[in-house]
Amino acid sequence: MPQTWQPKPPTPSPSYSTGWLGWARKNLFSSPGNALLTLLSLAVLLATLPSMLRWGLWDATWLGDSRKVCDSAAQDGSAGACWVFIKVRLEVFLYGFYPEAQRWRVNFTLALLGLAALPILAPTLLRGTLRQTLFALAAALLMLATFGMPCAIFTACYLLLPLALPPLVRQRPFLELFAGRLAGVSAGLFLTALAATLLYFAAGQAGGGGAAGPIAVTGAILVVFLIFVGRLTASAWRWILLFTVYPLAGFFLLVGEVFGLPLVETHFWGGLFLTLVVAGTGMATALPIGILLALGRRSTLPVIKTLCVFFIEFVRGVPLVSVLFMASVMFPLFLPENVTFDKLLRALVGIAFFYAAYMAEVIRGGLQAIPKGQFEAAMALGWPYWKMMALIIMPQTLRLVIPGLANNVLSLLKDTTLVAVIGLLDLLGVAKASMADTEWLGFTKEAYIFAALVFWVFCFAISRYSVYLEKTYHTSQHYN
């Protein structure tokens, strides 16, 4: 008769750290070498930090609205920074030379981007239809208070559309519409509702002509997706709107000449606003192109593969500055005389393709890390190539390469400063231009530090966001 066996009960793991003293001993003074490094770092901090803080904060001039304040402070013996310079110039730093009366358009476009992207960027924050609806209504109210009725209506339509589409749209609504099924009715209802909203928006803006164009384009895009894709989830619709309706709306809002908005040509654009436009469109276009290039480079079709390899290797072989020069100086030479493209547009295209090549290589690295079995399992289940890539392989690949892509996005954001070489004034360009202002000579440090700080804030946010993404998707757990 064998004995009964009892497993031992688990005991808590021994803990070595007690309080901050224990923490310091473990992390700062764990060995003589580490202790020495800690003390050295401390010495460096003590030597530099106080004078930096004194210059930047305590001795700095914050109040006032002209150069005199800083000059008199300097005569009184204070050697601090003159932040008045930044304060006076802030609007130019943010908007460049965008007409003052029209700057609300920039604010609204960026606010709409934030509101449109939030449910996508932080999926865990806004879970469930109820919360998302409330979010849309709150956002609309906020817009009503800040920008007025038409903006509020547009915001509400934009944010509620992805929630309204899934229950209204059945499988392939248009095919069924002609087959006279019930789903067709809901598709018809939906289209009527869509047309009505758009018309209402147009009527609300009225006044100026030319509203039909953008509305028709928006409607056409939605209809194309409805016909070819059919039923989709709310989050899929959000992505679609973000990449179709939002850029259109943003373009028309910023450029104007529709909805009664006056035209603002792109050479008035500048400052942080221009930096964000270039970086935002750069990221949004470079990633999809990069994905296609990466897939192309792995293609079994020799023509496609060669083209992709050639393109990637060519772009990686030249500096971005020369790509921008080519886009702005050489490219127009090859065009017929009466055809011109906007200079900003050319720079955007150049940056997009430049970074697409780099992202393609990052993504290709991720693709190579996906086990062959994933492709085989998908193919054995009957997945055709593009669907398999879009829904099974790419989601895994992109999760794997989050750190690499974050790297690319960060350097893209900072490389937008290079548009200065073709005469576009981004944040850094505006800062430099302000230094040359005869009224404010001698405040280069302040301008550079301000620009650096703004860039740092954005870059740090992106970098933290990439960490958040990695955590949400538990990337590290997938292949063990």
Added chain:
Amino acid sequence: MTTPAPAATTARQAIITITGVNKWYNEFHVLKDINLEVGRGEKLVICGPSGSGKSTLIRCINRLEVHQQGRIVVDGIELTNDVKRIDQVRRETGMLFQNFNLFPHLTVLENLTLSPVWIRKMPLKEAQELAFHYLERVKIPDLAHKFPGQCSGGQQQRVAIARCLCMNPKIMLFDEPTSALDPEMIKEVLDVMIDLASSGMTMLCVTHEMGFARTVADRVVFMDSGEIVEENDPQTFFNHPKFDRTAAFLSQILNH
């Protein structure tokens, strides 16, 4: 219209017919003149030493590998480079892999519903009901919201079986489904396979589980260096192998 079945040479109507198939990897002749017929509802076990071409053979049946000579006909569809036909054949077949190949970024439930929803255009609700039905059948309904990485090997393989079943295949191909599992988990997977066999599914199974072959198989095929050496019913196969090569293999695998 159904035509009367021709005077049957085999007891069942054939669902897979492989005639004169040859395949090379560069210079390496991996399949040599393979002829095999599998009847509807038949359970076929394929065994043989490592590197004998078993995986290659069953992967040719759903075109994960391309054969260079001969014909493979699955449920009346001959496999060619025609994408449509490949697609049709893959609709009829499900495949199990040695290392499961679940999609690691999706939960178990999403693994099961993704293909019905996107490939078969099934409404999500219906697909979820189907998924739970098959999760019950493989006895792990409580794992629905876990990720594959949180499941044991045996559980993952059972999820993989359920994932195939959700696509309602007529033929299941198994490529050493239990070889990556600990002994304690092999049984739970084999039990599911036995249950599946009793439901009348056509099964081609590459395995070294000779107990399974004895109880479930209608026929056992022995392969070596790219050839089918012999095929027979399990009784005869195990007790009176025709060739000394088969006997040597069996003695190795049965008394180790």
